[in-house]
């Protein structure tokens with residue numbers, strides 16, 4: 608609710624200028640149980656910052672994150688503990704987040720140890736179960752991360768995220784560090800696990816084919832703002848916001864018959880999230896820009912269940 612994360616850059620002690628990076632600027636968003644909500648946007652638009660706010664890895668400048676009605680930044684010890692079990696994170700680069708000196712049994716079993724849920728033989732049994740779930744051979748539990756391929760390492764990351772029977776998984780670009788041939792295996796694994804355990808995914812990606820394959824709903828972000836939100840098929844078939852339309856047109860088109868369709872070309876520089884332009888943040892690049900766009904910020908308005916923030920949405 609009204610979530611903001613601003614970073615302040617003083618520019619060093621000699622500089623009088625203070626810059627503000629509005630990484631997440633007044634975001635309102637709802638994640639519905641059992642859905643996959645995808646968050647798309649170019650790099651630097653605030654996707655990862657938003658994800659980190661959702662699990663209390665970052666404190667917001669303003670606003671709240673409500674989980675089952677409770678603000679996660681004010682939870683008391685027991686509730687905070689529950690929250691940490693129910694909401695887990697899957698990182699982009701599985702190698703960077705796996706301790707190279709730990710055996711896989713200790714990596715996957717770490718959350719069980721931290722929450723004092725299983726030790727010794729019990730931990731081993733649970734880790735075996737988790738390895739089976741994600742398609743890893745349990746004989747490998749005494750190996751180290753470097754002995755696995757990239758895809759297998761992401762499976763290890765997923766197994767660890769599942770150790771505490773979570774409800775919500777925040778996946779930040781979970782396949783973008785992987786070979787294309789491996790990506791679909793991991794995506795299918797995530798889909799199977801979602802069906803099996805009724806999981807909810809907040810799925811961050813800049814890859815639109817991945818988003819189309821995974822998402823029920825799609826949220827499009829541009830420079831810290833949500834510019835469009837709606838049902839996945841509708842967003843892909845008929846984008847309302849010029850920026851969404853640009854993203855869709857910039858994506859490779861699998862159907863060769865469509866390859867020559869008119870492309871929406873963008874003009875102007877990509878504005879910086881530091882001191883973003885006034886009015887509509889997209890106005891320096893938008894082909895439909897009008898006078899009002901330069902001065903008045905468009906609100907996220909409702910269009911029959913879809914939302915779009917543009918003075919002249921493409922309805």
Ligand code: SF4
Pocket residue numbers: 848849850887888889890891893894895896897900905916917918919920
């Ligand atoms: Fe383009 Fe104006 Fe819409 Fe912004 S508000 S996306 S500048 S038409």
Ligand code: MG
Pocket residue numbers: 654655
């Ligand atoms: Mg990111």
